Amino acid sequence: xxxxxxxxxxxxxxxxxxxxxxxxxxxxxxxxxxxxxxxxxxxxxxxxxxxxxxxxxxxxxxxxxxxxxxxxxxxxxxxxxxxxxxxxxxxxxxxxxxxxxxxxxxxxxxxxxxxxxxxxxxxxxxxxxxxxxxxxxxxxxxxxxxxxxxxxxxxxxxxxxxxxxxxxxxxxxxxxxxxxxxxxxxxxxxxxxxx
Numbered sequence: 167x168x169x170x171x172x173x174x175x176x177x178x179x180x181x182x183x184x185x186x187x188x189x190x191x192x193x194x195x196x197x198x199x200x201x202x203x204x205x206x207x208x209x210x211x212x213x214x215x216x217x218x219x220x221x222x223x224x225x226x227x228x229x230x231x232x233x234x235x236x237x238x239x240x241x242x243x244x245x246x247x248x249x250x251x252x253x254x255x256x257x258x259x260x261x262x263x264x265x266x267x268x269x270x271x272x273x274x275x276x277x278x279x280x281x282x283x284x285x286x287x288x289x290x291x292x293x294x295x296x297x298x299x300x301x302x303x304x305x306x307x308x309x310x311x312x313x314x315x316x317x318x319x320x321x322x323x324x325x326x327x328x329x330x331x332x333x334x335x336x337x338x339x340x341x342x343x344x345x346x347x348x349x350x351x352x353x354x355x356x357x358x359x360x361x
Contacts, residue, residue: 202326204232204243206356208333211249211266217337217348221264221298226250228352232272241274243290247335249352253298264298266350268308268335282319288312294337296346304339304346316358326359 208230211223232245248267272290279285294308314331335350 200236201361202234202236202358203361204230204234204245204329204356204358206230206329206331206354208249208352208354211251211335211350211352213348213350215348216346217350220253220346221296222252223249223350224252226252228354230354230356234274234358236276239276239278241276241286243270243272243274245270245272247292249350251296251298264296266294266296266337268292268294268310270308270310272310276316279315282317284316284318286314286316288314288331288333294335294339296337296339304341304344306337306339308338309336310334324359326357328355328357330355 206229208228210226211228213221213223226249228247228249230245230247232243234241234243246267246269248265251264251266253264270290270292272288274286274288276284276286289311290309292308292310294306296304310333312331312333314329316327316329318327319325331354333352333354335352337346337348337350339346
């Protein structure tokens with residue numbers, strides 16, 4: 167697991183430099199700049215590693231709400247994402263409902279694929295809180311990456327886009343001597359509306 171921590175520390179150090187370079191290369195223009203709000207819903211999370219041993223996302227949905235600013239091909243987003251989980255109660259050994267919520271900051275780099283169609287790469291970091299009744303509350307750092315497609319539209323009252331994204335969250339959670347590490351994979355669809 168040392169290689170995992172080394173990669174994550176390196177990624178955390180390189181992220182600001184990568185975002186700055188992408189911002190310089192993005193060549194902002196007035197026609198493609200602007201703020202937006204984005205809402206999405208998605209599949210139940212698929213957990214791996216320690217998360218899959220302690221929690222299940224089966225039967226739950228995921229979602230997110232974000233505020234963003236687009237500058238040419240680059241965008242910066244801040245928001246909340248989350249999903250439902252099932253855990254096992256330490257007191258009763260019953261399966262209990264819970265939730266994981268992450269406050270995140272992301273950078274997105276868009277690549278034009280057609281007239282209104284773009285592909286994008288997302289990368290970011292955040293802080294996650296995971297709680298299931300009767301279990302130890304966990305919290306800690308999280309990192310995420312995603313790959314998506316977005317179709318832009320012009321409506322009568324607003325412009326925006328419809329998007330679909332595959333995303334992986336890497337969680338490093340702890341509390342009271344308990345450490346849980348792992349990944350959560352989701353597929354989401356959503357809409358972004360210009361402000």
